[in-house]
Amino acid sequence: xxxxxxxxxxxxxxxxxxxxxxxxxxxxxxxxxxxxxxxxxxxxxxxxxxxxxxxxxxxxxxxxxxxxxxxxxxxxxxxxxxxxxxxxxxxxxxxxxxxxxxxxxxxxxxxxxxxxxxxxxxxxxxxxxxxxxxxxxxxxxxxxxxxxxxxxxxxxxxxxxxxxxxxxxxxxxxxxxxxxxxxxxxxxxxxxxxxxxxxxxxxxxxxxxxxxxxxxxxxxxxxxxxxxxxxxxxxxxxxxxxxxxxxxxxx
Amino acid sequence: xxxxxxxxxxxxxxxxxxxxxxxxxxxxxxxxxxxxxxxxxxxxxxxxxxxxxxxxxxxxxxxxxxxxxxxxxxxxxxxxxxxxxxxxxxxxxxxxxxxxxxxxxxxxxxxxxxxxxxxxxxxxxxxxxxxxxxxxxxxxxxxxxxxxxxxxxxxxxxxxxxxxxxxxxxxxxxxxxxxxxxxxxxxxxxxxxxxxxxxxxxxxxxxxxxxxxxxxxxxxxxxxxxxxxxxxxxxxxxxxxxxxxxxxxxxxxxxxxxxxxxxxxxxxxxxxxxxxxxxxxxxxxxxxxxxxxxxxxxxxxxxxxxxxxxxxxxxxxxxxxxxxxxxxxxxxxxx
Numbered sequence: 001x002x003x004x005x006x007x008x009x010x011x012x013x014x015x016x017x018x019x020x021x022x023x024x025x026x027x028x029x030x031x032x033x034x035x036x037x038x039x040x041x042x043x044x045x046x047x048x049x050x051x052x053x054x055x056x057x058x059x060x061x062x063x064x065x066x067x068x069x070x071x072x073x074x075x076x077x078x079x080x081x082x083x084x085x086x087x088x089x090x091x092x093x094x095x096x097x098x099x100x101x102x103x104x105x106x107x108x109x110x111x112x113x114x115x116x117x118x119x120x121x122x123x124x125x126x127x128x129x130x131x132x133x134x135x136x137x138x139x140x141x142x143x144x145x146x147x148x149x150x151x152x153x154x155x156x157x158x159x160x161x162x163x164x165x166x167x168x169x170x171x172x173x174x175x176x177x178x179x180x181x182x183x184x185x186x187x188x189x190x191x192x193x194x195x196x197x198x199x200x201x202x203x204x205x206x207x208x209x210x211x212x213x214x215x216x217x218x219x220x221x222x223x224x225x226x227x228x229x230x231x232x233x234x235x236x237x238x239x240x241x242x243x244x245x246x247x248x249x250x251x
Numbered sequence: 252x253x254x255x256x257x258x259x260x261x262x263x264x265x266x267x268x269x270x271x272x273x274x275x276x277x278x279x280x281x282x283x284x285x286x287x288x289x290x291x292x293x294x295x296x297x298x299x300x301x302x303x304x305x306x307x308x309x310x311x312x313x314x315x316x317x318x319x320x321x322x323x324x325x326x327x328x329x330x331x332x333x334x335x336x337x338x339x340x341x342x343x344x345x346x347x348x349x350x351x352x353x354x355x356x357x358x359x360x361x362x363x364x365x366x367x368x369x370x371x372x373x374x375x376x377x378x379x380x381x382x383x384x385x386x387x388x389x390x391x392x393x394x395x396x397x398x399x400x401x402x403x404x405x406x407x408x409x410x411x412x413x414x415x416x417x418x419x420x421x422x423x424x425x426x427x428x429x430x431x432x433x434x435x436x437x438x439x440x441x442x443x444x445x446x447x448x449x450x451x452x453x454x455x456x457x458x459x460x461x462x463x464x465x466x467x468x469x470x471x472x473x474x475x476x477x478x479x480x481x482x483x484x485x486x487x488x489x490x491x492x493x494x495x496x497x498x499x500x501x502x503x504x505x506x507x508x509x510x511x512x513x514x515x516x517x518x519x520x521x522x523x524x525x526x527x528x529x530x531x532x533x534x535x536x537x538x539x540x541x542x543x544x545x546x547x548x549x550x551x552x553x554x555x556x557x558x559x560x561x562x563x564x565x566x567x568x569x570x571x572x573x574x575x576x577x578x579x580x581x582x583x584x585x586x
Contacts, residue, residue, distance in 0.1 A: 050463050051462075051463075052459055052462065052463065071462070071467075072459070072462035072463050073462050073463075073464075073465050073466055073467045073468070075463075076462070076463055076464060076465035077465045081463070081464075082463050084459070084460060084463075092452070092456075092521070093449075093452060093453075097449065097452075100449060101449045101450065101452075101453045101461075101464055101466075102464050102465075104446040104449055104450065105464065105465040105466075107446075108446050109253060110253065110257055110444055110445065110446070111253060113446070113449075149464065150464075152464075153464065153465055
């Protein structure tokens with residue numbers, strides 16, 4: 001079943017085309033990676049899908065509903081949650097309170113929101129941090145808290161914007177375990193923007209590659225790693241050499 | 252049930268806070284027994300009134316981070332509704348107060364809905380403007396006495412009149428406003444833990460994040476603005492019965508708006524105790540400065556200079572006010 005359909009999406013800022021005629025589908029239960037060089041329009045794409053930016057043209061269908069013109073909070077209520085690349089979560093709230101903000105979408109009751117938040121923090125192995133203020137935590141932990149907060153919305157689809165950027169290999173492992181838990185145990189469809197290739201290649205079922213606002217490739221990780229356009233635009237030849245791409249790029 | 256439990260539950264504060272709070276509360280309860288001067292009594296009533304104004308302001312301005320400098324218009328709506336209804340139709344305070352509150356809340360929706368399209372300084376300036384416009388309207392509106400204002404003459408009533416809130420001795424007023432003061436604390440204690448309170452704190456930090464967490468940012472602000480307004484209007488109604496003489500220049504002046512915001516910011520915006528601390532520091536300071544420097548030494552306007560200095564100090568040293576300093580010191584000790 002198709003959960004998200006992006007049809008010919010275009011987003012312009014004045015004369016600048018940040019997203020140009022992008023189309024792709026995300027199926028229920030999939031894990032889709034979005035990669036591309038800096039400035040390729042990945043975050044803009046997320047902002048359009050989650051309703052923060054009005055799109056210039058094109059359509060976005062989520063769970064059978066046209067959400068192109070919906071506002072961000074309406075999109076979130078339908079079950080589409082996201083995290084932010086730079087997100088110092090609400091600084092003077094504790095970790096648990098931050099997650100509660102998310103949980104309050106589905107309940108008015110404080111005790112229910114709190115119980116749900118505790119459960120999420122436990123699932124993501126963050127319960128030790130519950131009572132720290134988010135501003136006191138290192139970046140790695142903050143990023144995991146943003147994931148936990150998004151889970152509070154009880155989403156069908158979760159958009160993760162660079163949750164592993166700037167983390168050390170151990171932390172990347174932890175985040176990866178969290179994403180796998182969200183995906184397979186909670187059954188949430190995941191779409192992630194990521195620069196950490198080791199991670200995105202390992203866990204994605206399918207990868208969409210953007211460059212200069214356009215979709216230049218789409219496919220499973222193996223074929224993406226061998227795609228000459230992707231190598232030229234983004235991966236670079238070194239990555240292919242090191243990660244056993246036995247084909248040398250033709251161009 | 253859960254609402255009540257949350258309102259009465261202060262257990263997330265450190266024990267020191269609760270001890271101090273209990274001490275202050277008991278002092279407030281027995282204060283009239285000490286027979287201080289009537290000047291001290293008047294100052295205490297002012298302190299309680301401004302604490303309540305500050306608590307109201309704190310919901311939208313502190314937890315929500317929307318600096319509102321137009322609260323005087325709602326003081327006016329409350330005060331005028333109660334005065335007009337009492338003078339013209341002999342309606343008691345306990346009826347006119349909720350009526351005034353409804354008018355104020357209605358007006359706050361009319362004002363708040365378009366105004367919250369603005370952000371930051373623009374929002375603050377727009378609130379000042381609407382408040383001044385309403386004041387000017389009241390100054391030419393004959394029905395409410397225009398610029399002369401309204402006077403409730405106590406001779407017509409038989410004090411102590413608990414229905415109309417007409418008393419001879421200030422101690423009655425003191426206990427009435429003290430009752431509202433405690434209710435106000437319970438309300439804000441519930442508010443800060445409620446869904447709306449959490450949403451507002453998230454909005455204060457980052458509106459885009461709040462939106463993507465499913466929060467209708469605009470509506471949450473408008474709702475909270477109405478809550479803040481209800482507080483202010485209630486105290487405005489009380490003010491009318493207590494002062495018995497209201498005029499636009501006095502009740503709805505920009506000074507009042509600024510004082511309300513200043514109170515909460517000095518004490519600590521976005522904390523439960525902040526507005527009370529702020530009022531506790533500023534109101535005695537204001538009264539005594541006026542009395543000593545203004546009346547005795549002839550230094551009229553010195554209080555305004557001092558407010559200005561306080562504003563500069565808060566913004567330069569600690570934007571979270573006195574409570575911010577306390578919390579910082581506390582955290583440094585615990586680390």
